[in-house]
Amino acid sequence: MGKIRDFFTDKAFFRKIFVIALPMVIQNGITNLVGVLDNIMVGRLSSEATSGVAIINQFMFVFYLITFGAVSAAGIFTAQYHGKGDVINVRATFRAKLIICAAASVFGILMFVFFGDFFINLFLTETDAGIDPALTFDLGKQYLAVMLFGIVPYSMTQAFASTLRETDRAVPPMAASAAAVGINLVLNYVLIFGKLGLPALGVPGAAIATVVSRYAEFVILIIWTNATKNKSPFIKGAIRSLRVPGELIKKIVVLGFPIMGNEFFWSLAVTMRNQCYSTRGLDAVTAISISSTFTNLFNVVYISLGTAVAVIIGNLLGAGETEEAKRTDKKLIIFSIMCTVSVALILAALSPVFPKMYNTTEGVSRLTTYMLIVYAICMPFDAYANCAYFTLRSGGKVFVTVLFDSVFSWAVVMPVCIILSRFTGVGIHILFAVGQGTDLLKAMLGFFILRKGTWAVRLVKE
Numbered sequence: 001m002g003k004i005r006d007f008f009t010d011k012a013f014f015r016k017i018f019v020i021a022l023p024m025v026i027q028n029g030i031t032n033l034v035g036v037l038d039n040i041m042v043g044r045l046s047s048e049a050t051s052g053v054a055i056i057n058q059f060m061f062v063f064y065l066i067t068f069g070a071v072s073a074a075g076i077f078t079a080q081y082h083g084k085g086d087v088i089n090v091r092a093t094f095r096a097k098l099i100i101c102a103a104a105s106v107f108g109i110l111m112f113v114f115f116g117d118f119f120i121n122l123f124l125t126e127t128d129a130g131i132d133p134a135l136t137f138d139l140g141k142q143y144l145a146v147m148l149f150g151i152v153p154y155s156m157t158q159a160f161a162s163t164l165r166e167t168d169r170a171v172p173p174m175a176a177s178a179a180a181v182g183i184n185l186v187l188n189y190v191l192i193f194g195k196l197g198l199p200a201l202g203v204p205g206a207a208i209a210t211v212v213s214r215y216a217e218f219v220i221l222i223i224w225t226n227a228t229k230n231k232s233p234f235i236k237g238a239i240r241s242l243r244v245p246g247e248l249i250k251k252i253v254v255l256g257f258p259i260m261g262n263e264f265f266w267s268l269a270v271t272m273r274n275q276c277y278s279t280r281g282l283d284a285v286t287a288i289s290i291s292s293t294f295t296n297l298f299n300v301v302y303i304s305l306g307t308a309v310a311v312i313i314g315n316l317l318g319a320g321e322t323e324e325a326k327r328t329d330k331k332l333i334i335f336s337i338m339c340t341v342s343v344a345l346i347l348a349a350l351s352p353v354f355p356k357m358y359n360t361t362e363g364v365s366r367l368t369t370y371m372l373i374v375y376a377i378c379m380p381f382d383a384y385a386n387c388a389y390f391t392l393r394s395g396g397k398v399f400v401t402v403l404f405d406s407v408f409s410w411a412v413v414m415p416v417c418i419i420l421s422r423f424t425g426v427g428i429h430i431l432f433a434v435g436q437g438t439d440l441l442k443a444m445l446g447f448f449i450l451r452k453g454t455w456a457v458r459l460v461k462e
Contacts, residue, residue: 013331021308023170028300030178037185039293041192042206043358047286048132049203050358052139054289055123056147058274062267063108063151069263070100071158072310073256076393077248078166079311083318089248090167091234096244096252097159105155109148116144123278123285136282139203146207153211153218160221166311169232172224180217184209258398262406269409273435276421280428283364287428290364291371294354295379298347302383305336309390317395325394326453333387333450340383348376371432378436381443388446395455404445413438 043050078093120140124133161173187209194200316325351372355365392401
């Protein structure tokens with residue numbers, strides 16, 4: 001009882017969560033709430049519109065995760081240098097992020113221009129639910145053509161937002177994101193349905209709204225960061241030169257390529273798992289789109305707390321407080337699971353309500369409800385695995401992180417999904433439950449890795 005009482009009365013711990021994690025929860029929550037509203041608006045058009053947008057967003061998700069992984073490699077050092085009080089090297093890591101994000105933007109645009117049609121066709125399977133594959137393909141292409149213009153501002157925003165968070169300034173990214181999603185929401189309503197005298201653009205209207213909001217977020221962060229240089233000293237002279245010390249580049253590359261590769265292969269595994277589900281028809285694609293939209297909204301708690309693990313533990317390790325980092329990590333994991341159980345129960349309770357917001361078939365609605373319940377059951381285990389991932393990453397345990405994340409996905413998850421979807425006749429209900437259930441094994445693996453305590457390593461020396 002004493003340990004439980006100490007946990008709930010640790011004011012310093014909860015103060016840190018409030019400063020670091022709460023702004024991220026709010027930011028991600030607002031972003032995903034507007035994502036839900038966007039999805040509902042598109043879903044009011046047709047099931048083909050929902051599926052076409054969902055297919056493109058599956059592959060955009062892979063690009064976002066590649067960018068996230070690349071920026072995170074430099075971010076490991078940003079957090080530890082900030083914990084050490086080294087502004088010069090924090091500035092150098094920011095410059096490295098700008099270069100990384102520019103390269104990622106070029107890569108992403110080229111991939112979607114040359115392979116966009118191929119990506120869409122991967123998810124098009126005949127269905128009995130009356131969903132037209134040809135129309136779905138056409139709407140997906142329309143959406144992608146506009147979304148390409150949002151890749152550069154999205155990538156560059158990550159360089160600013162991640163550096164601000166890693167230097168204990170989580171509020172500016174939250175505020176910029178809130179403003180951007182507000183713009184996105186209004187423009188979605190106006191452009192999709194043709195309000196205020198403008199034509200109804202449908203799916204392209206949704207893409208235009210997203211792209212405009214991304215430019216707005218990027219501009220807001222640039223102005224805010226430069227207007228508060230005393231609180232963000234890394235920005236002073238940051239873009240006068242893009243010079244990054246060779247030793248730091250080497251460190252980032254050594255950690256960065258494995259992390260970026262991990263994010264790529266993990267996100268690709270998630271996308272291909274959904275592609276396995278799509279072999280059961282476009283009704284499954286639509287149900288996955290609707291259910292994942294709402295699941296992402298409820299996931300923001302444990303995802304944000306996982307990111308907080310990387311920042312808080314990284315700061316402690318950079319300051320040389322290894323034992324305190326271990327104790328704080330355990331508290332963060334317990335807190336994350338407690339919060340996740342609560343939101344999972346809410347998600348399960350509301351699962352029959354969400355599908356009714358869409359213009360879709362009764363079969364898709366029932367399947368969506370089922371998927372939401374499965375997601376809710378798996379959510380606490382996903383929360384633990386997410387915290388384990390960021391714990392390992394904060395200590396620079398890149399090889400173990402890759403084994404735990406992407407290698408596990410391709411060695412365990414994908415073979416199960418491929419065998420069930422290609423070589424058996426099991427229905428979507430069993431296929432989905434088993435495919436998602438493999439993440440429970442990942443949580444168990446994370447538990448055994450963390451209990452050794454060898455992850456706590458200080459990467460920046462005196």
